Structures are given as C-alpha cells and as structure tokens.
Amino acid sequence: MTAPAGPNNLRGLRSFRQKSGPALITCVYLLAACGFAREARAELEIVRLWTGYKETSAFVRLREFLTGREVTGGATVLRTDPAVRDGFYYTLRLADTERGALPAGVVVLSVVPPDGTRATEYRFPFAPSDRRQVRLEIGLTGEAWTHGDTLPLAWHLEVRDEAGRALVSRESFLWSENTDKAPPG
Numbered sequence: 305m306t307a308p309a310g311p312n313n314l315r316g317l318r319s320f321r322q323k324s325g326p327a328l329i330t331c332v333y334l335l336a337a338c339g340f341a342r343e344a345r346a347e348l349e350i351v352r353l354w355t356g357y358k359e360t361s362a363f364v365r366l367r368e369f370l371t372g373r374e375v376t377g378g379a380t381v382l383r384t385d386p387a388v389r390d391g392f393y394y395t396l397r398l399a400d401t402e403r404g405a406l407p408a409g410v411v412v413l414s415v416v417p418p419d420g421t422r423a424t425e426y427r428f429p430f431a432p433s434d435r436r437q438v439r440l441e442i443g444l445t446g447e448a449w450t451h452g453d454t455l456p457l458a459w460h461l462e463v464r465d466e467a468g469r470a471l472v473s474r475e476s477f478l479w480s481e482n483t484d485k486a487p488p489g
C-alpha cells in the first residue's frame with residue numbers, strides 16, 4: 305500500500321526529486337532544443353502553381369490609367385525584361401508555415417523551350433515579406449520568351465534562400481524525362 309500524500313510524506317518527495325532531477329533537467333533541455341531546431345528549419349511550401357502565357361492586358365487595371373503606375377494586386381512581379389509584360393508566367397503562391405513570414409531568396413527557373421533546345425536558367429531574387437503567404441509572378445518576357453502562347457517543353461522551378469540552399473522545388477513531368485536539361489555554362 306502506498307503512503308498518502310501530505311505533510312507526513314515529504315521525505316519520499318525529496319528523495320524522488322533528488323533521484324529524478326538530472327533526468328528531468330535533461331528532458332527539459334532536449335524538448336527546448338527540439339523547439340529551437342524546428343524554428344531554425346522553417347518550412348517553405350509552394351501552395352499553388354499556375355503556368356501560362358499572359359498578354360499585357362492581363363496586368364492593366366483601371367488604377368494604372370489614373371496613377372500611371374503598374375498595379376500588381378499584392379503580387380510580387382518579377383520579369384526577365386521589366387519593360388515588357390507579354391510573356392510566359394509562372395505564378396506561385398509561397399507560404400512559410402513555421403515562421404509566418406517569408407525570408408528573402410531567389411527563384412531559379414530552368415526552361416526547355418518548345419523547340420527542344422537546351423534549358424536556359426533564369427534567376428529572380430525577391431525581397432523578404434512579413435506576410436505568411438506571398439504570390440510571385442515570374443515572367444519570361446521580351447527576348448527570353450519569343451514563342452507566344454506555346455507551352456515550354458519542360459521546366460524546373462526552385463526557391464532558394466539567400467545562402468543558396470534549396471528550400472522547395474517543382475518541375476514539369478517532362479523535366480524528369482528530359483536527359484539533356486542541364487543549362488549551358
């Protein structure tokens with residue numbers, strides 16, 4: 305039979321604390337370390353990805369006529385030629401599920417054009433955002449996309465942090481099948 309808890313059983317409680325104290329402290333440290341490790345490896349994910357050709361008219365809003373400035377609707381628009389809006393776009397919604405804010409980084413996009421020539425790699429740096437989700441409009445415009453509304457043969461998109469570490473990536477089905485996809489250089 306166990307002794308009832310109370311002031312008469314303090315000796316047993318002190319003995320328990322003395323014996324299990326180091327183990328308890330170790331458990332607390334391990335739990336804290338796991339929490340810090342989880343915070344350090346923020347989870348970035350591509351929530352949604354759309355691809356397609358867009359004409360200039362898809363970006364023109366009424367407010368642009370009034371102000372003279374492009375209205376992006378909250379999206380970050382990155383283009384190979386900022387002066388040209390017609391082109392093939394990769395629209396992605398990124399979310400940082402751990403930190404709640406998106407760190408700065410770079411989107412690396414490799415594309416095999418419709419004519420089947422070797423892949424070309426494009427880099428689009430983006431600024432950090434304090435929002436949990438952001439929409440990026442990555443556009444191959446101007447000389448980078450002269451194929452009109454024809455789809456690329458294959459593509460690979462990778463989001464990297466400022467140090468160059470890959471955080472998340474997506475690719476077309478044919479990218480994994482294409483053996484000659486390495487960008488030149």
